Amino acid sequence: QSVLTQPPSASGTPGQRVTISCSGSRSNIVSNFVNWYQQLPGTAPKLLIYSNNQRPSGVPDRFSGSKSGASASLAISGLQSEDEADYYCAAWDDSLNGVVFGGGTKLTVL
Amino acid sequence: QVQLVQSGAEVKKPGASVTVSCKASGYTFTSYYLHWVRQAPGQGLEWVGIINPSGGGRVYAQKFQGRVTMTRDTSTSTVYMELSSLRSEDTAVFYCARGGATLNVSPNYWGQGTMVTVSS
Numbered sequence: 001q002s003v004l005t006q007p008p009s010a011s012g013t014p015g016q017r018v019t020i021s022c023s024g025s026r027s028n029i030v031s032n033f034v035n036w037y038q039q040l041p042g043t044a045p046k047l048l049i050y051s052n053n054q055r056p057s058g059v060p061d062r063f064s065g066s067k068s069g070a071s072a073s074l075a076i077s078g079l080q081s082e083d084e085a086d087y088y089c090a091a092w093d094d095s096l097n098g099v100v101f102g103g104g105t106k107l108t109v110l
Numbered sequence: 111q112v113q114l115v116q117s118g119a120e121v122k123k124p125g126a127s128v129t130v131s132c133k134a135s136g137y138t139f140t141s142y143y144l145h146w147v148r149q150a151p152g153q154g155l156e157w158v159g160i161i162n163p164s165g166g167g168r169v170y171a172q173k174f175q176g177r178v179t180m181t182r183d184t185s186t187s188t189v190y191m192e193l194s195s196l197r198s199e200d201t202a203v204f205y206c207a208r209g210g211a212t213l214n215v216s217p218n219y220w221g222q223g224t225m226v227t228v229s230s
Contacts, residue, residue, distance in 0.1 A: 002154065035216040037155075044205055044220040045155065056218070088155055092214035098171050099145065099157040099216050 003028065004089055006102035012079045013110050020105045022072040022089035028100055032092040034072040036065055039086045039104075048087070049074060076107075084109045112136040114206050114221035121227045127194040130224045132206030139187035140164040143209035145217045146180065146191045150202040160209060161189055169213070196228045 005023040012018040022034065034052050037045035047056050049065035052072065064075045072091075076083055089102040117131040132144065146158040159170035161180040168180045179192045189206060204224050207217030 032214055033216070044223050047218045050218060090216040092216060097169055101155040101157065104154040
């Protein structure tokens with residue numbers, strides 16, 4: 001059971017907009033920044049969004065992040081086949097004194 | 111550019127210990143915390159702990175306390191994670207990942223991962 005809650009799966013067709021939610025609590029998402037990661041099969045996670053809504057250089061602007069209260073969201077617009085991957089949210093948890101992850105969302109491009 | 115290069119795959123017997131290394135380059139080693147994250151086959155990401163390369167201070171996830179030890183060598187910009195009393199459930203890929211300049215920053219740059227297999 002992960003501290004941050006994500007839907008286990010999401011799907012969309014090419015060109016569509018998809019959102020993935022991440023639900024937490026006061027001790028993690030409310031109090032600290034949220035990061036999002038993309039993990040392609042057999043590879044290390046890659047930073048997609050940091051500090052709730054910032055994109056590292058090289059990440060397409062089709063990816064965006066937001067946070068409101070104890071929830072965060074990752075939005076992917078103009079869905080492409082190469083976006084098919086697992087997506088994880090993460091935040092520092094002040095009560096646990098460590099990083100907590102969501103359980104991951106498997107995105108399928110139909 | 112920031113690079114984290116980890117040591118190679120390991121196969122260990124139950125009860126043994128394993129040490130995974132992570133060599134950092136492309137930035138000032140002592141300026142950023144380093145995390146360790148575990149991923150069992152087909153499972154999600156699990157935080158193991160964090161080390162401050164500057165002073166050596168460490169915080170471990172409660173689940174791993176008593177079994178994990180993180181150290182660093184500033185002369186070679188390398189951090190190490192030792193996990194002892196291995197059991198089959200420890201079979202996983204272990205990642206090192208750079209954090210921020212303060213403790214409460216989640217990982218950003220990731221190493222390539224090290225597969226640790228625990229099998230008799």
